[in-house]
Amino acid sequence: MSHSDITHSPLRNSIVQHTTLAFILVIGVTLCSMLGGMYMADSIQGDAEALNKAGSLRMQSYRLALLALENEEQLLQEHIAKFEQTLLDYSLARAIGNDPASTLHRLYGKAVERWHDSMLPLLQNQPRQIRAFRAEVPVFVDELDQFVHALQVKSEGKLAVIRGLQIGTLLFTVLMAFFVLLGVYSNLITPLRELTRLAQQIGRGDFRSKAYYEARNELGLLARAFNKMSDELADLYDHLERKVDEKTAQLQRSNNSLELLFNSARSLYRSSADPIPELASLLLPVQRSLGSGPVSLCLNHASQKTCFSAHTAVSAERQPPHYCRLPDCEQCPVHAGDGKLAGGTELINFALRSGNSELGTLRVEQPQGVALEPWQEQLLSAVAELFAASLGLSQLGQQQARLALMEERAVIARELHDSLAQALSYQKLQLSRYKKQIASGHPKTELDATLAEIQDGLNAAYR
Template identity: 60%
Template sequence: MNSSEDALPASRHSIVLHTTLAFVIIIGVTLASMLGGLYMADAIEGDAAAINKAGSLRMQSYRLALLADLGNPLELSEAVDEFEHTLQAPVLLQALRRHRNQPLTELHQRTLRHWALQMRPLLTSQPVDSAGFRREVTPFVQELNQFVGTLQVQSEGKLEVIRALQVGTLFVTVLIAFVVVYGIHNNLVTPLKELVSLARQIGRGHFRVKANYQGDNELGLLAATLNQMSDELANLYEHLERKVDEKTAALQRSNQSLQLLFNSARALYTCPDEPTALIGSLLAGVQNTLKSGPVSLCLNSDPAFGSHTAISSVNLQPPEYCSLPDCDQCPVKQTGVTPGGAQTLSFPLRANNTELGSLRVEQTVGERLEDWQQQLLATLADLFAASLGLSRLGQQQARLALMEERAVIARELHDSLAQALSYQKLQLTRLKKQIANQHPSEALETTLGEIQGGLNAAYRQLRELLTTFRIKMDAPGLAPAVQATIKEFGSHSGVEIDLDYALGHCPLSPNEEIHCLQILREALSNVIKHAQAKHCRLALYQDRQGIVHIRVDDDGIGIPTLESPGGHYGLSILHERAGSLHGRVEVGRRPEGGTRVHLTFLPDYRRINVTPEPDTAPAEPLALRSP
């Protein structure tokens, strides 16, 4: 048997049982009253007829006295027979049997004896003794009156019993009904009102309301169950409220963490060159989000040589315990505890397996960071490390670009100006020998003219190199630089230059863009200086095989020869730059007149380096074909 069955009220305290018992009592009393009334009604059935019969004996007695005086024997005989028949009438005999009362029976027997012994002989004697009969009539009638009165009293007594039975039944019924109504009001209506009020309060969310009714019955069990349910609902509601508050707080923390990460990433993206100061300005927001102690950042170029920067979230200065540049004396590295007694937790900043420093947070000794705080600090450490790593990578790439640019300048100077000056140095040595050997003035003037022409050519090459070196790729892509170049050459040359640019979809590398631009400038310079052209057309496009075409056409006099004249290195420079692009350049005359410079190369993004299979020849780079 379970606990709920054990908690059921006992039968003697059951409202249902009490109510049923009350109705059973009412029904029982009513049935008893009805049965008693039926019995008593059956007991007095025929009493009225018997009383009438008994009353008629008095009248018949006076009639017999009258007939005795008249002297009519026949009528008197019939009247005597009728009197005897009435005296022994079945109605009277049944009434005597129903009542079974000793006085009533004795009165009837005495009346019979009086009639048989005294009254009837006076009427049957010859002659009839009418005078004696008249004397006996009066006592006989008195006996009859006494008999009738006794019978009437017996019948009325039974009627009183019926009346008393009905009144008693009514009283008992009313009493029981009053008790039932009182019990229902106290044990059913009032508790039900209280339970209904409790249910409404629970429905409104007031789970701490209690039912005061106590009883060992069904409503008492219901009240106790509702109280228990209310307590459980209150505890569950409070538990759910705590859970909702915890989830809300967790969501708010997550939102703040995500907002911090987003703001940090956006800020670092806008300042990728030197993010150290920007990271320092973010530390206060990190501390505010974590609700922790001061947050500090310690950066180093090489872990073996100590740190170079330390920033705290308090005042963007090194922490009070910091010993820069003597990092070996740092208490954090020695004990992990600051002089103020705070425990320091460090999160390393690593980028490409390089230790860049650490992100530190001060906490009370023994106080542990929550999981979300550790996760946020680890994520911020990775974000800061990535930003610092990208900054260092950008600086390294800038150094490499500077070194490459210096190598390009050196190569350009060596291939053009240095050779021209070296040739003029030989010419100067030749002039000295001519002067020493006393050559004719005509020969000396010829040599001087060649030296002067060579110097002028070298000076022009120097200016072209300076112009080329000053090219800036400020705007993204090759198109702005090409348009700027066309504007530069077309503004003072008188040559109309048209542009057909179709490389907007082609992501060329910066090195490829520089070489393409230098080739275009060299080709345009040759058009303006040597072609005597009025129109020039530039076409830049990519074919279906992914090969980039750069074509410069003019309507000038056409190139006379494909070999560079002495002291001129323009064509050789074009071929060298095309070789740097792993392409080729073709220079020739156009059938319709003029010259065409045509550069073709496969850009780096369309090349796939295929690793050769063992024992096979190396594969050439493949070009990605457009679908």
């Protein structure tokens, strides 16, 4: 999944939206319940007063019957006026309501009608019909009882509605709370545990772990983003590990190459006047450091372009390689062809040069078509330069030795020339002296002494 797929994925089950909707529903239902309860409570406010008024009508009807017997006109009229005021009170009309078809409205109308049509005339007409009024009182009280009962039932119904609203609101709130908790557990706690587990795995370096949570919500989007990040971190970590391994291998190869060059330079520095055996002994370490095919060394005459010695790393006796046909160098694959050998390999050459002199070649066998790596070429070039320097220094030393010998011989010749010339000149003078002694007639003893000196001088010059 690409980055755009993650960021533009639709959130069909948004946690924020669902939570907001749940709170809106709970608040809305609670508000409706409160408003309904307030309305019903407001409608009940006059019911208690209406019940009291209706109950007082029963007592007042009995009092009117008693006052009619006592024949107290003024007090009777006052109670009749009070009775009618109570019967027509606003609290009763409010409790009854405006529905003419309701039971309360029918019972109240029946009671009012009985009062005006049957009971009030019995008290106002002369003579008063007290017996008939007293007979009507129980019937009127019974009708009032029915009205009070109906009024009480209506008031209790309103209370039941309020109680139902409260219970329904409570049940709805509890049910919504249950669903919210269930949603929180499935859509919040569970994915958070997965994301926490994934974060801990990433913290321990395990970038291949996944968050196993799929949902079209914010945490599902976060889980997909975490999985994408984990994959990218795993790829990056693997890439870095490969880079580190490559750099480590390069450093190891560089260290091995430096160690090989150092050991080779030290060996060649400590070698005798003839460096060729030491060069041949270094071919096997070079081959091991390269990790390639056999490495061989072919050296030229100083004055000719033909080989005079060849060595290979695979031969313990330092014999020429298998393709070499010494002394017939014209048959060498390097000279006769393009360096390809019969076994499917080819020779790669590195020239050994010292100034303008071609000292030979350092060769390595590789499969045909497989080139050497850059570091292998650099190492072989460095080894070839080191071998060429060693051979050049050896030749230079030999030349210097020859020059020193020639100078020493010239000095000896000059010294011999000077000393012999002096001895011969002295003997020439001695010979002249001997002739004069003979001519002068010197005694034989003097002549023999002079002749002995001449002989001694000649012997010394000869020595």
